[in-house]
Amino acid sequence: MPKDRAPTRIQKKNRAAILEAALNVFSAHGFRGATVDQIATEAGLSKPNLLYYFPSKEAIHTALLSGLLETWLAPLHDLDATGDPMEEILSYIRRKLQMSREFPRESRLFANELVQGAPRIHSALSHDLKVLVDEKTAILTDWMDQGKIAKLHPYHLIFSIWALTQHYADFDIQVRVILGDEDPYEGAEPFVDTLYRKLLRP
Amino acid sequence: MPKDRAPTRIQKKNRAAILEAALNVFSAHGFRGATVDQIATEAGLSKPNLLYYFPSKEAIHTALLSGLLETWLAPLHDLDATGDPMEEILSYIRRKLQMSREFPRESRLFANELVQGAPRIHSALSHDLKVLVDEKTAILTDWMDQGKIAKLHPYHLIFSIWALTQHYADFDIQVRVILGDEDPYEGAEPFVDTLYRKLLRP
DNA sequence: TGTTGATTTGACCATCTGGTCAAACTCACG
DNA sequence: CGTGAGTTTGACCAGATGGTCAAATCAACA
Numbered sequence: 494m495p496k497d498r499a500p501t502r503i504q505k506k507n508r509a510a511i512l513e514a515a516l517n518v519f520s521a522h523g524f525r526g527a528t529v530d531q532i533a534t535e536a537g538l539s540k541p542n543l544l545y546y547f548p549s550k551e552a553i554h555t556a557l558l559s560g561l562l563e564t565w566l567a568p569l570h571d572l573d574a575t576g577d578p579m580e581e582i583l584s585y586i587r588r589k590l591q592m593s594r595e596f597p598r599e600s601r602l603f604a605n606e607l608v609q610g611a612p613r614i615h616s617a618l619s620h621d622l623k624v625l626v627d628e629k630t631a632i633l634t635d636w637m638d639q640g641k642i643a644k645l646h647p648y649h650l651i652f653s654i655w656a657l658t659q660h661y662a663d664f665d666i667q668v669r670v671i672l673g674d675e676d677p678y679e680g681a682e683p684f685v686d687t688l689y690r691k692l693l694r695p
Numbered sequence: 696m697p698k699d700r701a702p703t704r705i706q707k708k709n710r711a712a713i714l715e716a717a718l719n720v721f722s723a724h725g726f727r728g729a730t731v732d733q734i735a736t737e738a739g740l741s742k743p744n745l746l747y748y749f750p751s752k753e754a755i756h757t758a759l760l761s762g763l764l765e766t767w768l769a770p771l772h773d774l775d776a777t778g779d780p781m782e783e784i785l786s787y788i789r790r791k792l793q794m795s796r797e798f799p800r801e802s803r804l805f806a807n808e809l810v811q812g813a814p815r816i817h818s819a820l821s822h823d824l825k826v827l828v829d830e831k832t833a834i835l836t837d838w839m840d841q842g843k844i845a846k847l848h849p850y851h852l853i854f855s856i857w858a859l860t861q862h863y864a865d866f867d868i869q870v871r872v873i874l875g876d877e878d879p880y881e882g883a884e885p886f887v888d889t890l891y892r893k894l895l896r897p
Numbered sequence: 898t899g900t901t902g903a904t905t906t907g908a909c910c911a912t913c914t915g916g917t918c919a920a921a922c923t924c925a926c927g
Numbered sequence: 928c929g930t931g932a933g934t935t936t937g938a939c940c941a942g943a944t945g946g947t948c949a950a951a952t953c954a955a956c957a
Binding site for chain 3: 501503540548549550
Binding site: 703705730731732742743746750751752 | 943944945946947948954955
């Protein structure tokens with residue numbers, strides 16, 4: 494294992510390659526379905542070489558998840574209490590849909606983990622996620638109390654946004670079976686926009 | 696492997712026990728994460744005994760999926776072109792939400808498969824699912840053309856229903872982390888009801 | 898009850914997989 | 928160069944896992 498000094502050029506390159514490869518493999522096959530050999534090959538390394546940079550398969554997975562959780566929650570983090578309520582929420586939704594479009598692997602990485610009961614990130618969820626959601630739903634509740642947007646159950650409002658936007662990344666195959674050649678996001682963006690305008694109108 | 700005559704009492708009992716156990720294990724761990732031993736133990740059989748009834752792990756999985764696909768699509772199948780549009784759609788949504796509540800394992804079984812690209816049911820999807828969805832979206836489009844419900848992209852309307860309802864089963868852990876002790880479906884039912892009433896109002 | 902087919906199992910196998918290790922190789926720097 | 932730290936690898940191991948098989952046991956029916 495490399496010493497914990499400043500990382501060398503090679504360390505940076507290889508760690509990045511491993512995480513990139515791991516994202517591909519874990520998101521496509523889940524933790525159990527991924528093999529260290531597969532990740533190593535995809536990263537252009539031998540298995541022992543990969544294990545020189547990360548002590549175990551589990552460690553790669555953990556590093557990947559915790560490194561990406563922040564990115565994943567960023568759109569919600571940016572929801573601003575001082576902005577225009579309707580526009581803030583719609584722009585949060587657009588950012589979230591954009592994430593599904595640009596980072597489908599990341600979405601599926603989390604989806605895989607969640608569907609199986611989040612055995613490896615349950616604690617991170619109940620801390621970071623819970624806190625962030627509570628903070629933001631407080632804002633939503635304020636807006637509702639002030640009559641700026643329709644009164645709805647704030648948690649379920651958040652769930653609906655997650656469900657709708659992540660569906661396009663997580664169940665991509667199903668979406669494409671139905672849509673054929675049509676670009677999913679072409680139709681999704683106006684659809685969710687209309688949906689939430691109607692839903693949130695006071 | 697049992698002959699293909701009429702199944703004996705023992706065959707019926709054991710096949711059912713295996714499929715029930717397999718549903719537990721596959722839905723919780725995915726195909727790759729499940730082991731034959733685990734399924735056998737949960738079904739109260741030895742591994743060779745289990746493999747006397749199904750030729751392979753893959754065969755159990757396939758039998759399970761194809762046996763459940765019909766159940767899974769039943770709510771949509773029941774959408775009736777001659778009923779009242781708004782009530783038909785709302786009742787479809789209620790049935791779908793009810794499925795998530797009563798059959799979360801089935802939902803996660805499909806979710807696991809879909810997230811990983813549906814390697815084992817892709818063909819079933821592009822036949823049965825595609826046909827059924829096209830049939831039902833034609834009804835939706837009619838209703839829209841007649842001004843009975845709001846004009847929306849019918850495929851994305853279906854996606855939104857799937858996403859919203861299945862979210863509660865598939866990402867149950869996340870939902871519970873946020874909601875705490877609150878019953879998810881208690882709030883979900885009125886929420887989705889309100890949502891689609893607003894969305895579909897012409 | 899005897900016989901035949903159905904059912905069950907212990908022992909076993911080949912392969913896959915995560916992980917180890919000592920030895921070899923490479924790189925940066927004096 | 929030369930040297931020491933950083934990097935890479937072939938060979939290897941132990942345990943898990945899907946699957947096989949012959950022999951033993953059981954159930955049902957004549």
